[in-house]
Amino acid sequence: MANEISRLIDMLYERVEEAKAPALKPNLSMVDRNEILDLLDELRDEIPAEIKRAQELLAARERFVEEAKRDVDRMLRQAELEAKTKVSESEVLYTAREKANQIVSRAEERSRQLYQVTNDYSEDALARTEEAIRMALEEVQQSRVRFRSASNAKMQEQKEMLDETPAAPTITNEDSEF
Template identity: 35%
Template sequence: MDPLDRIDELIAMVEQARSVPMSRNNCMVDRGEMIAALDELRAELPADLRRAAALLEERDKIMEAGKREADRIISEGEAEHARLVSVNEITVSAEHEGARIIAEARAEAQRLREEVDDYVDTALANFEQFLTRALASIERGRDKMHALREIGTFGGDDSERPLPF
């Protein structure tokens, strides 16, 4: 029988016992019956107490194992978090560095385009000036040739006269 049931049985024995005359708190119980019930309770209690102690010890072991497992999981989680943060920081840093390099490359390409444009513009301006002078010289030469032809000095025997230009 369960020790709690034994205790309930003992309480019932006391509640059903006859009262001692002229006493409110005293009662008469069968001594032999009460001692037998208490002996049975005493015999059952050590086994139940050992089972309870074993259960408490097993509970403590399970809780300790659970705590170790929780600590391990937390530690692994923190390590993974640190790794991911590190990877993320590296990624962010690499993205910033890549953006900086691209911006520098674009700025350098723009600067080079402007330099090339300036060089080509200067070269074309110089060539334009050369061509303008050459055209002016050609035009002057043609004008002289036309003027000489009109006055008649350019005709006839060319071997005797030097060319005007």
């Protein structure tokens, strides 16, 4: 279309240049009025179409620019969201690791405490058991000493009783009626 407008303008230019001047007025030219008007009509028909085409191109360009801006804005928002998500995930991961480390540290400390308490309790229980066994052994030993003493005393008493009683007559088979 731009070529058509240029061609029509060139034709108009040629017609004016080729036009003949009247003898007494060299600055004036005579052209075929109908031919020039036809060229101007064609030009008028072409110009709105060309302007319309240019407007369509400008509108298309504007739409393209707007879409590109929206795409860029969308990509920026998406990138920001992804960055925030990654930062958030990193923070969550860092927080989780810190919390896990704290839990492990507390568990290790609690384990050490329980181990110490268990050792102390076991040591105390064994010491009390040892003391109870020692006291029971002493009691058994004392009971044994008392038993021996009582037994010896009883044996002595029996011996004395046997020594004090007169001798009993001995019975023989002859004395017996059976």
